[in-house]
Amino acid sequence: MGARLTGYTSTGGLHPEEAKGLRIASSLLLGEEPPTKSDVVRTINAKGYRTSRGSEWRTSVLMRTLLHPRMAGLDEDGNPIEGHDESVLTVDEYNQLTERYGATPEDEEQATPRPAYDYLATNGLSLCDQCRYAMVGARVTGDADPSYRCPPPAEGRASCGRVRMTADRLETAVGEQVAAELLRPGVREQLAQLQEDIRDEVSRLRAHVQGADQRFAELGDMYGRGLLVKAAFLAAQQATKQDLKETRVRLRLLEQVAELDLGQVTDVVAWWNSAPQTSRRALVGLVAEVVYVLPSGHGPHDPHERINILWRTAS
Structure with missing residues (x-):
């Protein structure tokens, strides 16, 4: 071996x-x-x-x-x-x-x-508008431009594989819309409260991750006592593993969001253009719940028509 x-x-x-x-x-x-x-x-x-x-x-x-x-x-x-x-x-x-x-x-x-290429809106920040599956960063070939794509369907993966958008077009449109959202009256104050809520969620997610061993042990105990048949036990175990994996990904993003400091930002556009990608990604995660990416038939010449952002702040 x-x-x-x-x-x-x-x-x-x-x-x-x-x-x-x-x-x-x-x-x-x-x-x-x-x-x-x-x-x-x-x-x-x-x-x-x-x-x-x-x-x-x-x-x-x-x-x-x-x-x-x-x-x-x-x-x-x-x-x-x-x-x-x-x-x-x-x-x-x-x-x-x-x-x-x-x-x-x-x-x-x-x-x-x-x-x-450090993608701005992966790990659940962008979803395919057709099947609601998380977009991933990929290139068509090694020399191609970085792109976002809905992965092709596979066993255990309910994706459609029909939506793709180049990273430059998607991220430029996202940046412009985020800047515009931050310029609306009262949004900064709402974001400050949202950030406090997100810090609370970070604490909750950390506790959820730390409690995973106990949840697995409880499932094992129920199976051992005959309260779960094998098929139900395996299904519950798999669902718990998937939940833990998704929680860890979300936690890594929200930890960045919780640490973002917008207090000294006066020119949002200038900040966006000079900020590292990690900070931009945290800002998108703070302002937006998710970025839906639409198929190319929805305005192929205007990237803004290809995205639909669900804002955390009230519009």
Whole structure:
């Protein structure tokens, strides 16, 4: 039997300490001015992070690990693995790594890094207007422009795969509409209260995540006592895993929203044009519940006609 994949336990669950080291490496590699891969390896080795074998990291091993689809809970075809629990990386982080460093890590030292793209409105911030499935960041080909797309339908995935929009058009339209929303009288005050509500939700979601072990234990106890048949137990267990996965994704976004400081922003447009993508994403998450992306037949020449934003503030 081969060694387990670093970042996960032998039973398939997340290995928190190993996952933390891999996430640090991923964040460094996806920075605006990333250090060399060798420097990243030296950094995580110096912090004490090791492979699943207990060895220090080597560049080829680190890249091969980070570019493994299971880092994002995907199979070899790029589809979500049924029943997979929390993943080391989000799908977007994994896509950005593969875009920048290529999907074949054996020759990564010779390959010219490809520019990664940090999508503004993925991880549930944008939904397909046709099927209400979360849009993902993707490119049609390696040389194509970054795009948002509804993933094609697959077993266990009720998506339609019929909606796609380039990131430049979608994000420009979202930015312009967000700026306009913030200029409406009274919106800033509403957002301040919303942010307090979101901080409360962050606390609730953290408690929900922390209580997952107890929920799984209760299901196991009910099954063991014969209160659940096997099919019902497995269905409830899978639903609980999916709920936990979605909660963790939402928590990561809302934590950014809760920390956003708009108090000193006087020129919203100037702020938007100069702010890092993380701050922009937090602002979109604060102002909007979701961005619906419509098919190309709804105004192909005007990106504003292709999106429908559900605002958190009252219009």
